[in-house]
Amino acid sequence: METSSQPRIELGILNEEELKSVAKRFASCLSDGDILILSGEIGSGKTTFVRGLVTGLGCSEHIVTSPTFTLMNVYSCIKTVYHIDAYRLNNLEEIFYVLEGEIEEKDGIFVIEWGELVKEFFLEDFITIIFEHVDEGHRKVSITADSGRLELIRRCMHIG
Template identity: 70%
Template sequence: METSGKSCVELGILNEEELINLGKRFASCLENGDILILSGEIGSGKTTFVRGIVHGLGCNPIMVTSPTFTLMNVYSCHKTVYHIDAYRLNSIDEAFYILEAELEEDDGIFIIEWGETLNQFFNEETINIRFEHIDENHRKVSLCVSQEILQRLRRCL
């Protein structure tokens, strides 16, 4: 499957523990400046995946919560993680307002839940991950990235 220059690969149908472990592994292939756009319905596992990433970067995953009131959560781990939930924002402008300074400095990893509306504003280089509810305990996870990024991420999948 291929969309807008990105190739999509299915990473599997995973239970919660497997999804967290995927996040942990994934973390070790991430670089400062990476922008992850997580999509999928409510309860599909986006925040759970962020917990895995944050754990993989050496922080306590318990610190990861939905950035509901704060708009953005910042986790200072081996790398800095900026965690945004676009669902809670009033407009796309608001997302950019929040992220502007950090995006310019490329000094961390950006993770945006419900960020698909932001796709058009970023170049090809975003890392898009889609979560689908399969049953109570399983989620299907798909990754859409450029070939170049896929090469980098492959060993962490």
């Protein structure tokens, strides 16, 4: 988890449908080359968030599956989404070898579940989305990033 001193936007305590709705709105704030680190326990809503995100980019949420066993899924929406699971990676260089060109060319949006395990490998700024269990049906969700990026997200999502 991120430190509390880092600038953050609290998105609230959300049920599954609200989480997908917020992610759909958030998608309009993203540009090619953006790197999203999704941080939270198993079952905290990371893949559900990605379902909302791809919906906001013009795809059906039904194309999204957890990349736990495939390591990476690619969704061709308005923008290409690279959905990566870093939890089971044996060799980080493997995934970066595959994605190096896309990352350098800023070709798509990179969404990395368990990304806190690999974030030190990114020189670029990234956005961290933190998911915390509240109860069976609700998750507390917040976004951290550098303060300039957070302000852009706040304006884009029309958050106070």
